[in-house]
Amino acid sequence: MTALISEQLATDPRVLQARELLAMALRDHQSKLIGVKVPDPGRAIEYAKLIAEFSCARAGGLYFPYLGSGIGHGSLVELADGSVKYDxxxxxxxxFLGHGNPQLLQSGISAALSDTVMQGNLQQNSDAASVASQLLQLARSSGSKLEHCFLTSSGAMANENALKVMFQHKPGSSRIIAFEHGFCGRTMALAQITDKPQYRVGLPTTLAVDYVPFFDASDPKGSITKTVNALRKHLARYPGQHAAMCIELILGEGGYWVGDHEFFTAILTELKANSVAIWFDEIQTFGRTSRPFAFEHFDLAAWPDVVTVGKLTQLCATLFTAAFKPQPGLLSQTFTASASAIAAAGVILTMMSRPDLFGPDGQNMRVHRMITQRLKAISERHPQLLHGPFGIGAMIALTPLDGSEAKVKQVLKHLFDRGVIAFYAGNKPARIRMLPPVPVVTENDIETVCHILESTLLACAGN
Ligand SMILES: Cc1ncc(COP(=O)(O)O)c(C=O)c1O
Structure with missing residues (x-):
């Protein structure tokens, strides 16, 4: 077998040398990013103008005045105003691999040399096939029955494709069950499943959704009874009409509320008995617990019919069992994803098949402990500053001060100005959530960020 011309290009000494030079240049310049830096006053006017123009163009302000400069180093990122912040x-x-990751530089170079910018349904490269196979391998090694994997470019599209295969699988069905306060995306259909009224203001109802309460850790037994009863009521009211239940095993946007095995199995048993497809939306949870899939973390591998993943994978995917194989024509799209996203997904999924990220002492759980121990220490020193911590693995949250939306916004803004980027989640109480770049974050980064958090909370408590 002679080498393909693309293989000859990939191993051309000029390409290999260019790779090394680029890696070296990145390393040299990254080494200047060593900690938080305030914005460069000389850039302030131009930066503010850029942000204002962009906000106007997109018909809505940015949550943070964040425009990246194009370089970062681990959990540090440089903004176009000259500031450096912890992300x-x-x-x-x-x-997930932080900023300016050298492995992703290499996968990006491979992608740039791989002929096209975007790969699509009609024409994709062999690396798209490898990524699908990597995802299926991970899913199968968990003991699940997931056999198919359809790639796409956003979480919303992965969820739309999930809806399609599940409705087609159960002809005549027209309804979905979901958790209260869940998040599923923002398309016309998904905005109905997402339980947040603000996200569907002015939109017509495109999908009938019945909600049940999520797990209440303060009353585990009562919580099971409450949710199963609500589920039974919906199933009885609309017999045979529910195609699926959308299940976020950890409510993400909802505030990092965590379920448990007993709670989920009680629900899943009910769903199976009523031929309602079990759909785990793992777009936020994938890769962030003690196992690659959160359904493994909760010991639920035998249950899913459909699983969607996204975010840290760079491209997104809908995985499903053989029974849910769609008829030809149901799933298709111009874009699978960009060549660089597909190449990066290959790197990230390879990393996930190695043991050091997962398990009770894997990096996800170690980073969790490092952050939560410090949050607990802050709350012991100043009980009025925060409640929590909450969450699991690399999904960590806290309720700052009175937990009002206004306070969370204020704290986040001050944190940003002091060099730490976090985000809100949930409502009543509102929380601050963190999704740290686990494989690259250092204990020193965590120490510094928690120190900034403590001083910011103290400052915000005073006014
Ligand atoms: C659980 C969950 N589902 C779906 C989505 C939608 O993904 P995307 O924003 O990529 O469309 C998100 C995004 O935050 C999510 O957290």
Whole structure:
């Protein structure tokens, strides 16, 4: 077999040398990013103008005045105003390997040399096939029956594809069951499943959704009874009409509320008995607990019919069992994802098949302990400053001060100005959530961020 021309290009000494030079240049410049830096006053006017123009163009302000400069180093990122900040939200869970990751530089170079910018349904490269196979391997090694994997470019599209295969699987069904306060995306259909009225103001009802309460850790037994009763009521009211239940095993946008095995199995048993498809939306949870899939963390591998993943994978996917295989024509799209996203997904999924990220003492759980121990220490020193911590693995939350939306906003803004990027989650009480870049974050980063958090909370408590 002769080498493909693309393989010859990949191993061309000029390419290899260019790779090394680029890696070296990145390393050299990254080494200047060593901690928080305030904005450069000389850039302030131009930066404010850029933010204002962009906000106007997109018909809505940015949550933070954040425009990246294009370089970062681990959990540090440089902004176009010259400031350097700790990124403890990772684009809401996307930049799991942090900023300026050398492995992702290499996968990006491979992608740039791989002929096209975007790969699509009609024409994709062999690396798209490898990524689908990597995801299925991970899913199967958990003992699940997931056999198919359809790739796409956003979480919302992965969830739309999930809805399609589940409705097609149960002809005549028209309803979905979901958790109260869950988040599922923002398309016309998903905005109905997402239980947040503000996200569907002015939209017509496109999908009938019945909600049940999520797990209440303060009353585990009562919580099971309450949710199963609510579920039974919906199932009895609309017999045979529910195609699926959308299950976030840890409510993400809802505030990092965590369920448990007993609670979930009680619900899943009910769903199975009524032929309602079990759909785990793992777009935020994938890769962030003690196992690659959160359904493994909760020991639920035998249950899912459909699982969606996204965010840290860079591209998104809908995995499903053989029974849910769609008829030809149901799933298709111009874009699978960008070549660089597909190449990066390959790197990230390879990392996930190694043991050091997972398990009770894997990096996810170690980082969790490092952060939560410090949050607990803050709350012991100043009980009025925070409640919590909450969450699991690399999904960590706290309720600051009175837990009002206004206070959370104020704390987040001050944190941002002091060099830490986090984000809100939930409502009544509102929380601050963190999605740290686990494989690259250091104990020193965590110490500094928690120190900044404590001083910010103290400052915000005073006014
Ligand atoms: C659980 C969950 N589902 C779906 C989505 C939608 O993903 P995307 O924003 O990529 O469309 C998100 C995004 O935050 C999510 O957290």
């Amino acid at each position: 403890f939200i990772s684009g809401i869970g996307v930049h």
